[in-house]
Amino acid sequence: MGFVDHLPTRRELLVGSGALFAWSQMPRLARAEGRDPRLLVIVLRGALDGLGAVAPVGDPDWISLRGDRALVLDGKTPALPLDSFFALNPAMPNLHRLYKTGKASIVHAAATPYRERSHFDGQDVLESGLAKPGMTGSGWLNRALVALEAGGRVDPRGSRALGIGSVTPLVVRGSAPVMTWVPQKLLPASADTQSRLLDLYQHTDPKLATVLQARMKLASLDGAMASGDPMSDDPTLAPPGIARVRAYFAEAAGTAARYLAKPDGPRVGAMGFVGWDTHIAEGAASGQLYNLLGALDGAFAAIESNMGEVWHETVIAVVTEFGRTARINGTQGTDHGTGAVAFLIGGALAGGRVIADWPGLKPAQLFEDRDLMPTTDLRAVLKGLLRDHLRVEEKVLAEAVFPGSADVKPMESLVG
């Protein structure tokens, strides 16, 4: 019974979080074949622009679609080549390195079954695992845990689910107990929230607009000057620049990894990062999106480093509720779209591939003549991971985890 010594104690978590903390008895998770797999799901809330993150530089229509906002291999900040067709946003050298060493895959033109454009409903479908929004209060990751326990292929040492953030992501909510950890740092309001608020003030209260504008200016200076250790910043006083966002992402992701790495800690976890709704001044090559992707890349590094020896048993799935318009809108941003990108990273992956049934970018090839056409069901990707990494049975996946998805076959050979 030596394992008890390794449990993160209630006190340890309270000291680390000082916040909401919930767990009851431990659920059990299958560890077939002597493996001890970990799965972390990161939800990018607000809809990541997949084309701004992973650009189809080999597509003949790419430049004409995005004009001087298109990421290119010979731009001022050159995109990082992935294969002969796709290139990665230059803000993500870590992901690029992982990809090159076979520890990362990218799924492009993927989407959930949701075809409307509401963030809330889109996230509900993404996380609940159901085909329609508003159907259930539990998430697919939690139901996968429950199924593993009921299936009897359990490790007697047990384990549990981890939610990061003061609100547990829906994807990990459900009847299996969830422990939650809340980052210490005060995440500043995202650049997107700030620009929306500025817009609101400009229409309703010029004085407040002036004040907010001054602050945003200060914050951008902070971003430019942030050469020191962002972790040492006083999060309560520093202006809300990208340095604070970076610090928050790294702390949240790094802590999740530390818990998942513990011998008897949780085995699945979920967290959300906000701020991806880039309607105005998206800045894929340098700016808002570039900065956010850089912060996400930093979070990947924190996970890899904190996973330590169990990195080879780890998979991280980074998903978003839908994509964005293929074309740039009237305010140098992108609007809500459909086909999106997903990042899969981790030592357990058989990676080094961009997985895409590329639909093309000609007007007729776009979904409703505006969005990247989804050609891969995101559920297939997630089912593939759950089946081959956690060993959830395919039948259970089709019925309980992603109900009604029997005709969406789990994607093969994602993990090594």
Place this chain on the structure above:
Amino acid sequence: MVGTDPRGALIAELDRPLVLTAAASLPSSAKAYRTVADANARRTARAKQAQQQAKKQQVAATPVMSEDQMQAQGAEKDAAEMAAKQAAEAVPDPGRPIYLQEAKLRTEAALVADIGFAERLVWFWSNHFCVSANRIQSMSGAYEREAVRAHALGRLVDLLLAVEGHPAMLVYLDNLESMGANSTAGINRSRGLNENFAREIMELHTLGVRTGYTQDDVISFANVLTGWTLVPPGADPQHGGEFIFKPRLHEPGGQTVLGKRYEQEDAEQGRAVLRDLAAHPATATHIATKLARHFVADEPPPALVAQMAKTFRETEGDLKQVAIAMVSSDEAWRAPPSKLKRPGEWVIGMVRATGITVVDPVPYTAGQQLLGEALWRPSAPKGYPDDEASWIDGVGRRLDVANYFAERIADTADPQTIIEDVFASEIAAEVKQAVGRAESRQQALALLFMSADFQRR
């Protein structure tokens, strides 16, 4: 609750008692003060003991001192001081838990109030007659309950007598050691007057600055107030920390304040001056202006101030009637909502909107501090300012707090419901639109809390 008659609802709320029933379990200010004084005494004793022991050990270890050891003596002294410090810190300060408990009750009273007008009057008077928890943490909450809350809807003269005679105020405005030059103690100890208390009463609490009182008036009034002090906490386990008039400190003889002679021999002399200050016309104008500035506008309509001052004079300073005059005036309702809420009001508004009625005082007071309005800790006796220029640059900081709070409640609070319940849908179309288009519930809530409709009133 407010319904179709907002003025009537506000006035009706003033008829309800302002008691904090939950505070029955909290110590009185004197008891809180004694508790802290006891802890401080224990701390001093432990420190001395530890210091002595450390020295003894050093002496025992070095019976004959070489030159090197002589040089090392400095370091040994430091070690003794370190031991003393550690021993002192081992005795916890009971002042902070008392402060936090008081903060919790006060905040929750504002959260559960039907409308909150009466609670806001308490806040107003508490800030007008402020003390600072930085000086007197243990008493700051009890001071508000005992002196301010008890009289916030009564007459100014009673409020004034209560606050100026309260030990917390006497500590805060340095009156404990103030003594007349010709008093017994003054002669024996060659010490004298501290003018601070008298000056602030005239300048800040009653007449207002530059209203005709002179330096001589300040000195005379300070003489009048000598002897207003408190029972030493260690001296009397029953009454330590309570108000006491000490004739030994009091300047003998009559005094002239604002042209009037006061011949009383004891604390009645000071009470008589306070009564006259409360009834002074300058006080009526000062109070009316400050109330209107806090509740209505940075530059309140002169007609409104005049009406409130008139009510004040005609009712002998009945503060409830003055408040009623304020909300009954059309002037108060005419202007568009342009008043920027102070951080404390804004946070309460935000939490009230969610229906939360129980708070953890540790993060709550930390948040108030972050926003620049730490509870019961103004930087000067003038209290926190009431004008937009003082607060508007902190709006960016509010965004961090709103964003954080929105994240924590995104699960349970619905922005649309708040728009309907709090604003009865009377909110700028742009706000509704921004809330409707937000990328997440958290963002929707943050935008709503940060909107001008939420920041201003």
